[in-house]
Amino acid sequence: MKLYRQRVPIHLEVKDHVIFGLTARQCLLIGSGLAAGYLTFLNTAGWGLFLNVLLSVLPAGLGALAAFFQPLSRGLEEWAIIWLVFASQPRRYLVCALPEQWGLCEEQALQDLVHASAHGEEEELC
Structure with a gap:
């Protein structure tokens, strides 16, 4: 028997399919959504069957939505991380070139901020 090489x-952009044609x-996203839905179903047992099922379908549907919906070729979990990074960053920066001027820069920035808020202007500091 002859062996072929x-x-x-190496650099294929093809995702591996694990189960039922899913990556x-x-x-993972569908499973976590189903697990969250099951926990919701168990924790809302005394709220009536309709409300119990409705509240447990929401996390499962969110997991399925996150698994299959990818706007601009990024998953919803990536968009959530992008939004969290954006929301955690400051909106304005204070730049002072020399350490001797740090106190002066802070005083000037505070005066500019008070002046802008008193006159109803947009807060734009350079």
């Missing part, structure tokens, strides 16, 4: 391409990411 094949070259395997590992999709399986």
Whole structure:
């Protein structure tokens, strides 16, 4: 029997399918949505069957939505991380070139901020 050698391409942008044609990411998101839905179902047992089922379908649906909906080729979990990074960053920066001027820069920035808020102007500090 003759053995053939094949070259395997390294940089393929093809995702591996794990179960039922779903990728590992999709399986993880759907599974976590189902688990959150099941926990919600158990914790809302005394609220009536309709409300119980309705509240437990929401996390499962959110997991399925996050698994299959990818705006601009990014998953919803990536967009959530992008938004959290954006929301955690400051909106204005104070730049002082020399350490001797730090106190002066802070005083000037505070005066500019008070002046802008007193006159109803947009807060724009350079």
